[in-house]
Structure formats: structure tokens, C-alpha cells
Amino acid sequence: MNIxxxxxxxxxxxxxxxxxxxxxxxxCSAKVFGTIDxxxxxxxxxxxxxxxQVGSTGKYKExxxxxxxxxxxxxxxxxxxxxxxxxxxDKTLWICQSHESIAFADDNFKSFPPKSDxxxxxxxxxxxxxxxxxxxxxxxxxxYMHFEGEIAHFPHPQGDxxxxxxxxxxxxxxxxxxxxxxxxxxxxxxxxxxxxxxxxFENTRTIDGWQR
Amino acid sequence: MNQWEDYKGLRWYLVVVFMLLxxxxxxxxxxxxxxxxxxxxxxxxQSQGGRHGYRYFNHK
Amino acid sequence: MAGSDKQISYFCPRCKSANVPRxxxxxxxxTCKSCGVYFVVHSNINDTFKSKYEPVIPVGTKGIxxxxxxxxxxxxxxxxxxxxxxxxxxxxxxxxxxxxFLAEFDGHWNFLKPYANHxxxxxxxxxxxxxxxxxxxxxxRYRAEVxxxxxxxxxxxxxxxEESEHWEHIAPPHILTYEQSKTMASSFIGKYTTxxxxxxxxxxxxxxxxxxxxxxxxxxxxxxxxxxxxVVTTALSILLAFILMMFFANTADDKNLLHMSYTQADLKDSxxxxxxxxxxxxxxxxxxxxxxxxxxxxxxxxxYSMINDVTNEEFIFTKEVEYYYGYExxxxxxxxxxxxxxxxxxxxxxxxxxNIYPEFGTFSGKVDVAVFHDTVFYxxxxxxxxxxLLFPLGVFVFRHYKDxxxxxxxxxxxxxxxDE
Numbered sequence: 001m002n003i004x005x006x007x008x009x010x011x012x013x014x015x016x017x018x019x020x021x022x023x024x025x026x027x028c029s030a031k032v033f034g035t036i037d038x039x040x041x042x043x044x045x046x047x048x049x050x051x052x053q054v055g056s057t058g059k060y061k062e063x064x065x066x067x068x069x070x071x072x073x074x075x076x077x078x079x080x081x082x083x084x085x086x087x088x089x090d091k092t093l094w095i096c097q098s099h100e101s102i103a104f105a106d107d108n109f110k111s112f113p114p115k116s117d118x119x120x121x122x123x124x125x126x127x128x129x130x131x132x133x134x135x136x137x138x139x140x141x142x143x144y145m146h147f148e149g150e151i152a153h154f155p156h157p158q159g160d161x162x163x164x165x166x167x168x169x170x171x172x173x174x175x176x177x178x179x180x181x182x183x184x185x186x187x188x189x190x191x192x193x194x195x196x197x198x199x200x201f202e203n204t205r206t207i208d209g210w211q212r
Numbered sequence: 213m214n215q216w217e218d219y220k221g222l223r224w225y226l227v228v229v230f231m232l233l234x235x236x237x238x239x240x241x242x243x244x245x246x247x248x249x250x251x252x253x254x255x256x257x258q259s260q261g262g263r264h265g266y267r268y269f270n271h272k
Numbered sequence: 273m274a275g276s277d278k279q280i281s282y283f284c285p286r287c288k289s290a291n292v293p294r295x296x297x298x299x300x301x302x303t304c305k306s307c308g309v310y311f312v313v314h315s316n317i318n319d320t321f322k323s324k325y326e327p328v329i330p331v332g333t334k335g336i337x338x339x340x341x342x343x344x345x346x347x348x349x350x351x352x353x354x355x356x357x358x359x360x361x362x363x364x365x366x367x368x369x370x371x372x373f374l375a376e377f378d379g380h381w382n383f384l385k386p387y388a389n390h391x392x393x394x395x396x397x398x399x400x401x402x403x404x405x406x407x408x409x410x411x412x413r414y415r416a417e418v419x420x421x422x423x424x425x426x427x428x429x430x431x432x433x434e435e436s437e438h439w440e441h442i443a444p445p446h447i448l449t450y451e452q453s454k455t456m457a458s459s460f461i462g463k464y465t466t467x468x469x470x471x472x473x474x475x476x477x478x479x480x481x482x483x484x485x486x487x488x489x490x491x492x493x494x495x496x497x498x499x500x501x502x503v504v505t506t507a508l509s510i511l512l513a514f515i516l517m518m519f520f521a522n523t524a525d526d527k528n529l530l531h532m533s534y535t536q537a538d539l540k541d542s543x544x545x546x547x548x549x550x551x552x553x554x555x556x557x558x559x560x561x562x563x564x565x566x567x568x569x570x571x572x573x574x575x576y577s578m579i580n581d582v583t584n585e586e587f588i589f590t591k592e593v594e595y596y597y598g599y600e601x602x603x604x605x606x607x608x609x610x611x612x613x614x615x616x617x618x619x620x621x622x623x624x625x626x627n628i629y630p631e632f633g634t635f636s637g638k639v640d641v642a643v644f645h646d647t648v649f650y651x652x653x654x655x656x657x658x659x660x661l662l663f664p665l666g667v668f669v670f671r672h673y674k675d676x677x678x679x680x681x682x683x684x685x686x687x688x689x690x691d692e
Contacts, residue, residue, distance in 0.1 A: 046280060046297035049367040076314055077300060077427045077455065099371050099426060100458055101388035122457045125396075137393055137457045143314050169394040193388055207367045211334060211341040221497030222505055225663055229509045236513060236656045240520040242618050243558025246652055249617040252578075252587040 004032040015150060016068050016086045019108070022151040024069070026054060029148065036157045038147055045072045045146040051204040052083060052097070054149040058201045060104050063088040067095070067201075069149025073163055075140030080163060082175075084151050092152040094189055096165070096175050098138075102200065103165075103173035105191030108153050112176070112186040118164060120181060126166040126174055134166035134174050155187035167193055282313045286320075293424050294332075295345060295365060302346075302424035310421050312428045319430055321420045325349045328481055329362055329374075331423040335473040337383055340369040346423030350416045350433060363425055371426065373460065374470070379481065380488030381470050382447050384462030392439075392450050393459050401441055401448055403461070408441035408448045410684045411489055432456070444678070445492040464490040486677070493674040495667070506664045510657050517653040525557070525646035533640050536632045548626040548641070550581050555621050557646040561614035564640040565593040572639065574630040576614070581623040589614060615649070 002015035004023065008030035015023050015033055023033040029044035056067040065087040073080045080098055087093035087106055096103040116128045119136065126134040140163050147157075155161070155177045164176035173193045178186035194200065219226075239246065280297060281290045284304035293299035293313070301312045311318035327347035329335070334343050342364035351358050359377040366372075373384040391401040401408045415437055418430045436453040445464035450457070471478040529551040538546060553559070565572040571594035578587045591614050597606035630639065679685035 048297035049295065051367055072297075074297075074314065076312070077432060079298070079426075100386035121454050122452055135394060135396065135457075139455050167388075167394055169391070195388060210343070210367050212366075212368050218497050218501040219505070221495055222501055225502070225505065228663070229505070229660065232656060232659055233509065233512055233516065236652055237516055237520075239652050240516065242556045243646060243649075244617045244652075245558060245615055245649055246655055248615065248651055249558075250589050250591070250614045252589045252616065255586055255588065 002033075006030055006032050016066075017084075017092055017150060017152055018090060019092065019152055020069075020084075020150045021153050022069075022147060022157070024148055024150075026149060038157050039159070042145055042147050042159075045070060045148045048072065048079070048081070049207055049210070050081060050097075051207065052081070052201050053203075053205045056083075056201045056203045060087065060093060060106065065093045067149075069147070069151045071151060071154055072146045072148075073142055074144040074146075075163060076143055078138065078140055080165070080175075082154070084149070094152070094175070094191070096173070096189070096191070098165075101167075101173075101193050101195070103175065103191045103193050105173070105175065105189045107190060109155050109177065109187040109189050112178075112183050112188050116183070118166075118176060118178065118181070118186075120162065120164065120178075126164070126176065132168075132172075134168045134172065136164060136166045138163070138165040156185075282311075284309060285311050285316060285318045294343075295424055295426060298365075298426045299424045300426055301428050301430070303422045308422065310430060312431070315428075317428060317431065323420060325360070325420045327360070327362065327422070329470075329474050329476065333474050335364070335470075337372070337473055340366060342366045342369065342372055344423070346421060346425050346429065348421040348429060348433075349419045351419050352412075353415045353417060358419065363423065363429075365426070373462075374465070375462070376482065378486060378488070379467070379484035380491060381465040381467070382462040382490055383465045384447070384449065384460040387448070387459045387461035390448060390450050390459030390461075393457055403443075403448055404446075406443035406446060408443045408446070409686065410439065411442045411679070411682045412438070412440040413683070414438050442490050444490045447490045462490075464488060464492060487674060489678055489682070491678070493671045493678075499668065499671065502664050502667060506660055509660050513653060513656045513660065517650065521648045521650075524648045526648060527645045528642060529553075529645050530626075530641070530643035532642075533638050534628075534630075535638050536630070536636055539630070544629065546626075546628040546630070548628070548643075550623050550625040551643065551645075552623050553619060553621050553645055555646070556618055558649065559616040559619045560644040560647045561591075561616070561626075562640075562642045562644070563591060563593055563612045563614070564610060565612075565635065566610055566637045567593055567595045567635050569596050569598075570594070570635045571633060572630065572635045573633070574628050574639075577627040577629070578616070578619075578624050579627060580620075581625060583622070585620075585622075587616065587619075589616075 004013045004015060006013055006025035009025060009028040011025055011027045013023060013025055013032045021035045024043060025032050052067060054067055054069060058065055065085040067083050067085045069084040071082040080096055083095040085093040085095060092108055094105045113128050119125050120139050122136055122139060124136040126136060142159050142161050142163055145159050156179055161177050161179050166174045171192050173191045175189040176186060279292060281292045283290055284307060286309040287304060287307040289304055289306035291302060291305055293302055299313060303310050309318055309320050329344050331344050331347055334341055344362050345365045346363035348361050349358055359375060362374040364372040364374060375382045391397060400410060416433055418433050421429060432453060436451040439450045441448045447462045449460045467478055467481050470481060530548055532548060534546050571592060573592045575590045591612050593610060593612045594608040595610045596608055676687045679687055
């Protein structure tokens with residue numbers, strides 16, 4: 001059991017993923033475990049009225065998952081919540097949430113494949129090798145990012161990156177994090193898109209002052 | 213709009229269709245041609261006097 | 273924990289008042305509650321408006337759509353750049369159900385929700401999108417500018433609106449929108465919403481809503497059914513009528529009750545008439561009398577009296593046979609026929625005979641008479657089919673007329689060649 005004690009508040013915190021790179025205290029957002037450093041302002045996530053929370057559960061491909069952490073990326077015009085979940089007992093599941101869609105990726109961020117390319121504008125192409133093509137639906141420069149809970153590997157945790165969201169008609173989603181359009185500093189999360197109005201999560205929170 | 217709702221919107225037309233088909237079936241059963249049948253006249257009291265209409269003959 | 277409970281507030285770049293956004297960290301742009309200036313919270317972008325517009329649904333009002341409660345977060349007035357017409361948008365939000373929009377133009381409303389599966393978002397195509405079993409047709413393509421805004425938004429509403437190109441496709445009562453800028457492509461799917469539904473959703477007095485002008489571009493036409501349902505119903509009804517017709521055609525007795533011939537010489541001297549043999553009619557059915565007279569450029573006329581042997585009840589009718597032909601202007605012509613037919617409807621059962629009172633004129637041939645009972649006839653089927661088609665045809669003509677009106681303000685009207 002990977003149990004850590006928060007150096008700030010003394011809370012006992014369990015690490016649930018074997019390959020996580022950061023664990024923040026759920027009580028005070030202090031770092032209790034980590035192989036990466038993040039800026040002090042990135043500890044803890046501002047309230048964005050999300051009903052999903054650390055501890056929310058659900059099923060993906062008939063297997064259970066539990067949300068254990070989140071990276072909230074604020075861009076000038078939009079945001080993305082990258083929920084990190086433990087899936088099928090010990091695997092990583094990333095859930096990318098926006099106002100318009102939700103995407104699931106039962107994998108980790110990986111290096112951008114060779115012979116691939118991105119046209120960095122909405123409507124631009126993302127090409128992997130000779131055959132796979134996706135259409136860019138969002139490009140944004142990261143403005144702020146915030147972390148909570150336990151996080152698996154994420155490229156550029158210190159920020160200063162561009163976020164690209166691309167999709168295709170087969171329901172595939174590519175979440176791409178890139179720096180200076182340098183393919184060596186570009187990583188990819190490959191998943192599938194789901195409609196946001198499908199019931200997905202359980203153990204969500206009720207928000208004061210808002211009716212259902 | 214689901215399919216049932218779609219047909220629910222046609223309920224008055226369906227009622228008219230049912231009535232029309234029932235009337236059609238009745239008419240065929242009794243040999244009632246709605247348009248184009250020969251008009252007939254039944255002799256009246258006046259016509260029996262030979263003043264108006266068709267001639268009247270004693271058939272017996 | 274889903275975020276810090278620490279209250280977020282943003283200072284107006286103009287009057288420096290503190291503004292606490294209702295949407296918390298989701299809020300990207302808002303108008304100052306003190307001075308009304310629009311500003312983007314993560315940048316120094318700000319804007320003021322020349323005119324002020326009052327929303328009919330105030331910011332903060334809660335409304336229920338499909339059992340889901342949304343709150344009005346923002347209200348904006350936008351102007352289409354080419355034709356310069358104004359339309360109004362209400363930005364709605366619920367933490368449980370996400371974002372939505374209510375768009376109003378000329379008193380017609382559409383309720384819209386995000387739709388990630390727009391075919392244009394997923395692939396490189398400019399074909400009319402086929403979504404949820406409906407083909408959506410392009411109605412408008414435009415750029416817009418923001419004339420006024422109040423409340424808060426989850427993006428830089430003015431920047432996104434003015435930097436994007438907008439496409440609107442319709443499959444009434446549904447609408448599919450797509451907008452694309454350099455940084456984002458987004459899509460919404462929506463449905464025409466009546467004034468009654470708006471008033472009920474927000475508990476508003478309907479009379480306060482803007483008056484409807486003309487035909488709404490997603491407004492449903494004439495009845496809560498689709499053309500497809502009407503076509504299917506009509507086709508099945510005509511098929512049923514056809515099956516009935518086939519049944520009656522196959523079960524008709526078509527019995528030859530009488531066949532006789534006579535000439536002028538056969539007339540009884542005293543009455544100048546022919547009396548036929550009696551025949552029995554079983555059941556109320558039709559009776560057909562076929563007359564053949566070999567007239568050549570001549571006519572033959574007779575009065576017929578069908579008499580019930582028991583009750584003396586009498587049906588009287590006349591029938592003429594005439595046939596003329598000739599050669600004129602290098603062409604043969606003919607008129608009339610040597611045969612004639614009488615159709616008697618609903619003849620009551622009983623024992624009958626005919627008294628025939630012929631007028632031979634100059635004709636002197638042999639006249640054939642045949643009587644048939646319970647014959648096959650198709651006219652009623654065709655009349656039924658026509659009657660069944662009247663309502664659908666009326667609906668399609670009416671819908672076509674209304675549809676032409678719907679498209680009259682569009683640059684992409686499928687009827688544009690008709691109008692020219």
C-alpha cells in the first residue's frame with residue numbers, strides 16, 4: 001500500500017496508480033508525492049461548478065473507474081478538465097471534459113508518432129502516418145493550469161504549452177499538448193468522444209444555489 | 213419526435229380514413245355506385261293522372 | 273473536492289468595481305454590474321456598447337426545459353453583418369446539464385444545446401449534414417457583430433462571435449449550427465420553441481414576449497406530424513381500399529338474370545311495349561342493364577319500367593342508343609356507340625320484370641337486352657382513393673406554400689429559381 005502523510009496538514013493519503021507522477025493532499029493541496037514539480041499557484045483547482053469530483057465513479061467499456069485527480073487547463077477562451085482516473089483496478093484513464101464534449105482515453109500521454117503533423121488552427125488537419133486523419137476543433141494557449149489529487153504522466157506540467165483537440169468521424173479523439181510546434185516536445189492522448197448528455201458519472205456533487 | 217407521436221398527430225385523419233373505408237365497404241356490399249348510376253323515378257300521384265312526369269301503365 | 277471554495281471576484285477595468293461571477297471559474301467574460309462595461313477576465317480586453325437593450329428574460333431567471341432547470345447567465349444582441357438584422361441570444365447554464373442557448377429572431381425562438389457530432393466537426397465536407405435521420409439544409413451563412421451584452425459568458429463572447437463564421441442548417445423544427453474561427457469549431461443542435469413553451473419555462477407573461485413576425489425559419493408547419501407519416505398513412509389506406517376492392521370484385525355474383533331480343537314487330541299493339549320475364553333479386557345489390565341496338569347513323573330510345581311483381585313498386589328510367597359516323601375533311605369520324613348500359617344502385621330484393629317502351633324512329637333492327645345482378649364496379653374505389661388523397665395533397669400544397677415563405681429570406685432557398 002502506497003500511503004503517504006501530508007507534510008503540511010498530516011493527512012494520510014493513499015496513492016492509487018502505480019505510475020502516478022504527482023499526488024496532492026485532498027485537504028490542503030500540498031504535494032505528498034511527486035516526481036515532477038509544479039508552480040505553487042497550480043496547487044488546488046478553483047471551483048468551476050463541476051459536478052464531477054475526485055471520488056466520482058463510473059463505467060467505461062463495462063469496466064469501473066474512479067476519478068482520483070484533475071488538471072484544469074484554462075485557456076483565454078475555453079477550458080479543459082483532464083480528469084485522471086484509476087480504471088480496471090490499476091490502469092490509467094484520462095477523461096477530457098469541455099462544455100461541448102467528453103472524451104475517454106484508457107492510456108497515458110505518449111510521444112507524437114513519427115511522420116505525423118499538425119496544422120495549428122481550427123479546421124486544420126492532424127495526420128498520423130499515411131492513413132489516420134483528424135480535424136482540429138480547438139487550439140488554445142494554456143493560460144493557467146491547476147492540479148488536484150493524483151495525476152499520471154502529463155507533458156509540460158510547468159505550463160507554457162498549446163492544447164489541441166482533434167476528432168474524426170469514427171469517434172476518435174486526439175488530445176495533443178505541444179510546445180512551440182516542436183514534434184519532440186509534443187505528446188498525444190488517444191481516445192474516443194462521447195456526447196456530454198449521456199449519463200457517465202456517479203458520486204457527483206450537489207452544488208449549493210443551483211437547482212437540478 | 214418519435215414515431216408514435218408522429219401518428220398521434222394524424223389521429224383525425226385516421227378517423228376520417230376509417231369512416232371513408234367503412235362507407236366504401238358498405239357501398240360495395242349493397243351495390244351503391246356513388247357517381248354515374250342511372251337516375252330513376254318513382255311514379256307520383258300526379259304522374260298517375262298523366263298530367264306530369266312519366267307515363268303510368270297498369271301492369272297487371 | 274471539486275475546486276476551492278474561495279470566492280472568485282474580478283475587478284472592472286473601467287470602474288474598478290469588484291464583480292463576483294455566478295459561473296465562478298467557468299466565467300471568462302462578463303459585464304460589470306456597476307458600469308456595464310464588457311471585459312474578459314483573463315486579459316485586458318474590454319468593450320462598451322452604444323445602445324442598451326432590455327432582455328425579456330432577465331439575467332438570473334431560471335427556466336425549465338425537458339425537466340431540466342437552466343439559469344439565464346447572459347443576454348446579447350447580435351447583428352448579422354450583411355443584411356444587418358438584429359437577433360437576440362440568451363446564454364443558459366446548469367452545472368448538472370451544461371450550457372444551452374435560446375436564440376430569438378422576430379418573435380421566433382430556438383433552444384440549442386452543444387452537439388459534438390456535427391459532420392463538419394468530424395470530417396472535411398461541405399455537404400448538407402445528415403443528423404439523427406434528417407437531412408439539414410443550409411439556411412444561412414453569416415458573420416455577426418455584438419451590439420450589446422449583459423451578464424456573463426464562458427468564453428470571450430464578443431471575440432468568438434466576431435471572429436467566427438456561422439453556418440445554420442435547418443430540418444424544421446430542428447436547427448443545426450456550426451461556427452468556426454481560427455481557434456475553435458463548435459456546433460449546436462436545437463429545436464423551434466413556441467412562445468407558450470418559453471412563457472411556461474420561465475413563468476413569464478406571454479404578452480411580454482416579442483410579437484411573432486412572419487414565418488419562423490424552423491417553425492413547424494400545419495400539424496404535429498411529418499410528411500413521411502402522412503405518406504405512409506395514405507399509402508396504407510389506399511392499399512386497404514384496394515384490398516377491399518379486390519375482395520368485393522372476387523365475391524361479386526355477377527349473375528346474368530335475363531337475356532332477350534326484340535324488334536318493332538314484337539311490340540304489343542295496345543300498349544306499344546315489351547314485357548320481360550320475371551327474375552328474382554336476392555339481397556340489396558346493383559343491377560346492370562346492357563342494351564345493344566345495331567343503329568347506323570341513327571338512334572334508338574326506350575323508356576324502362578322495372579316493376580316489383582308483388583308490391584308494384586316501380587323504377588322508371590330512359591336510355592338512348594345512338595351511333596353516327598362519316599368521312600369529313602379527309603378523316604373518318606364516329607360518335608356514340610351501338611351499346612349502352614344502365615346501372616341501378618341499391619336495388620331492393622324481390623321479384624321483378626321490365627316493361628320496355630321503345631321508340632324506334634327510323635331504326636328497325638333487333639334490340640338485345642341483358643340484365644346482370646351484383647356486378648363488379650370500380651368507380652367507388654377510384655373515388656375513395658381520390659378522397660383519401662385530398663387531405664394529403666392539401667397538406668403538401670399548404671406546406672409547400674409555407675415552406676417557400678420560410679425560405680424567402682435565405683440566400684440558399686431551394687425555391688429561388690421558382691421565385692425568379
